[in-house]
Amino acid sequence: MNNLSRRSFVSFTLASTSLLAMPAISTGSARPKVVVVGGGAGGATAARYIAKDSKGAIDVTLIEASKHYYTCFYSNLYLGGFRDYDSIGHSYDNLSANHGVNVVHDWAISVDSSARKVRLGSGATVSYDRLVLSPGIDIKYDSIDGYSVEAQTKMPHAWKSGTQVKVLRDQVLNMPKGGTFAMVPPPNPYRCPPGPYERISMVAHILKEKNPTAKIVVIDPKNKFSKQGLFMAGWEKYYPGMVEWIDNDTHGGIKNVNPETMEIETDLDTFKADVACVVPAQRAGAIAMNAGVTDGDWSPIVPASMQTKADGNIYVLGDASVASAMPKSGFSANSQAKVAANHIRGELTDSRVFPAKFSNTCWSLVATDDGIKVGANYRAGEEKIEVVDKFVSKTDEGNAKRKKTYEESIGWYNGITTDMFS
Amino acid sequence: MVKIVFKFFIVISCFLIFRGLVAEPLLDGADFDYGEYLSGQCLTCHQNSSDEGIPAINGADAVYIAKKLILYKNKELENEVMQLVASALDKEQIASLAIYFNSLEK
Ligand SMILES: Cc1cc2nc3c(=O)[nH]c(=O)nc-3n(C[C@H](O)[C@H](O)[C@H](O)COP(=O)(O)OP(=O)(O)OC[C@H]3O[C@@H](n4cnc5c(N)ncnc54)[C@H](O)[C@@H]3O)c2cc1C
Numbered sequence A: 001m002n003n004l005s006r007r008s009f010v011s012f013t014l015a016s017t018s019l020l021a022m023p024a025i026s027t028g029s030a031r032p033k034v035v036v037v038g039g040g041a042g043g044a045t046a047a048r049y050i051a052k053d054s055k056g057a058i059d060v061t062l063i064e065a066s067k068h069y070y071t072c073f074y075s076n077l078y079l080g081g082f083r084d085y086d087s088i089g090h091s092y093d094n095l096s097a098n099h100g101v102n103v104v105h106d107w108a109i110s111v112d113s114s115a116r117k118v119r120l121g122s123g124a125t126v127s128y129d130r131l132v133l134s135p136g137i138d139i140k141y142d143s144i145d146g147y148s149v150e151a152q153t154k155m156p157h158a159w160k161s162g163t164q165v166k167v168l169r170d171q172v173l174n175m176p177k178g179g180t181f182a183m184v185p186p187p188n189p190y191r192c193p194p195g196p197y198e199r200i201s202m203v204a205h206i207l208k209e210k211n212p213t214a215k216i217v218v219i220d221p222k223n224k225f226s227k228q229g230l231f232m233a234g235w236e237k238y239y240p241g242m243v244e245w246i247d248n249d250t251h252g253g254i255k256n257v258n259p260e261t262m263e264i265e266t267d268l269d270t271f272k273a274d275v276a277c278v279v280p281a282q283r284a285g286a287i288a289m290n291a292g293v294t295d296g297d298w299s300p301i302v303p304a305s306m307q308t309k310a311d312g313n314i315y316v317l318g319d320a321s322v323a324s325a326m327p328k329s330g331f332s333a334n335s336q337a338k339v340a341a342n343h344i345r346g347e348l349t350d351s352r353v354f355p356a357k358f359s360n361t362c363w364s365l366v367a368t369d370d371g372i373k374v375g376a377n378y379r380a381g382e383e384k385i386e387v388v389d390k391f392v393s394k395t396d397e398g399n400a401k402r403k404k405t406y407e408e409s410i411g412w413y414n415g416i417t418t419d420m421f422s
Numbered sequence B: 001m002v003k004i005v006f007k008f009f010i011v012i013s014c015f016l017i018f019r020g021l022v023a024e025p026l027l028d029g030a031d032f033d034y035g036e037y038l039s040g041q042c043l044t045c046h047q048n049s050s051d052e053g054i055p056a057i058n059g060a061d062a063v064y065i066a067k068k069l070i071l072y073k074n075k076e077l078e079n080e081v082m083q084l085v086a087s088a089l090d091k092e093q094i095a096s097l098a099i100y101f102n103s104l105e106k
Helices: A006-021 A041-054 A075-079 A093-099 A163-173 A195-210 A228-238 A286-290 A330-349 A399-421 B002-018 B032-043 B062-073 B080-087 B091-103
Strands: A033-037 A059-063 A068-070 A089-091 A102-104 A108-112 A117-120 A125-127 A130-133 A137-139 A180-184 A215-219 A243-246 A254-258 A263-266 A270-272 A275-278 A282-284 A314-316 A357-367 A370-380 A385-392
Touching: A033 A041, A033 A125, A041 A059, A041 A093, A041 A130, A041 A330, A041 A399, A075 A163, A075 A195, A075 A357, A089 A399, A093 A102, A108 A286, A130 A330, A163 A195, A163 A275, A180 A195, A180 A270, A195 A215, A195 A228, A195 A357, A228 A357, A228 A370, A282 A286, A314 A330, A330 A357, A330 A399, A330 B032, A357 A399, A357 B032, A357 B080, A370 A399, A370 B080, A385 B080, B032 B091, B062 B080, B062 B091
Parallel strands: A033 A059, A033 A130, A059 A102, A130 A314, A180 A215, A180 A275, A215 A243
Antiparallel strands: A068 A089, A108 A117, A117 A125, A137 A282, A254 A263, A263 A270, A357 A370, A370 A385
């Protein structure tokens, strides 16, 4: 007890009082409790940092549905044949072995924020002093007419990694000679702004080699996209004549998709595809909705801490949050997790809380040894996370630089996955 | 040539600091806890496992780290990500990061 500071003693006493009121729940521990839902870029990082930096003073439980986490980052490189599938899979073993995180593989079904309890699929409940939600995205299946859960085997979105990316790769490899690959990117805001365009590059990379007369048509619900000039210059350089990008103003809007006939209908035309990757609109993972911390599709947060505006005991990280200027990326989620971890430790153990600092860099691969990047620093404004400074790769920077950028992205991938799972 | 002189300078200064012969002004105001927090931003990329594409800096000499960060801050070393990160760091933050990374296992 002598390690416990006054503030944590108070929260401990409060927790014990509520335990007395509800004797059915036993925490089995006098330490303050943090529950993290979702073991992805945001959640795994938060769980690891809270456990590691508090040196056992905080009891951390991570609730994650899957036994293995297959990263969305680098899933496009798997698609393009630059990585094997196993190399993008990670286990949670080290989080418990090295940092004492209690990893529970189950679904969090609901949150009772007044009793501070999370109910799991198994029926068990876990109580918390602070709750971190980093559930990533849910797909809004009904945002495109004709799309559905069933449609995703015929027209995979492959936007949550896992088996759909494998399905998509098989479909691309088995596409008829001279066939058409259609891509429908999602509308803003969505997970990984450059992701659809890196995916197009990787599909083009396979087709150039295996099916050079094939065509790629991109039917975009937007009129512009991330790193557009760099991607379009790359497509022209490496895959001349293969990629046709059609903006929303030109096609007039996507009316519906038909997974049976593999057609995509717009105001302008009906496109028939041999393989189609259709990525619908997105929203925060369901558990954030259930916890009552969303406004519309996403969770508004307090920039200085990542606490939700709705409930100071609940933090939302990563894709599910409204991080304003920060894109929905793994790097962003990892960066936000550290701000939240520092704040939570401060609240529960009186450790020092430092001013929030955020950063992000998104690397993309356009072709073999041709990497590009975009990045920024951010600060916590009163209402929003704001950009401090930013950069983007240049179109004329030369091959050596591009190769270095690609190599840097490999370092980043190894770095961030170590930062999440070691 | 500049690089060799720089390396030589670092070796000599490490030696002197190690011997406790000079106080290193670059590390003035270093705060270990602050360094631990700030390091989060670096550790997304700089890990022992990241080496090659991105150098591993765990256990590196503190003065060496501080000097590198200052060179990036002054845009005397190239790399957009590092220039961006370093441009947002003040002297105390650089010193704090330097001693924190120095404390990590190689
Ligand atoms: C094709 C593609 C390429 C990308 N490339 C990059 C890139 O190069 N760089 C980059 O930084 N980002 C990239 N991203 C984006 C990145 O993957 C996401 O932004 C990041 O994963 C978001 O982290 P998160 O913690 O919010 O969610 P996730 O990483 O998705 O983690 C959420 C986790 O929560 C679990 N979960 C959800 N709900 C529950 C529940 N109720 N109970 C239990 N568990 C639950 C899920 O199983 C999942 O493991 C890419 C994305 C895609 C699709």
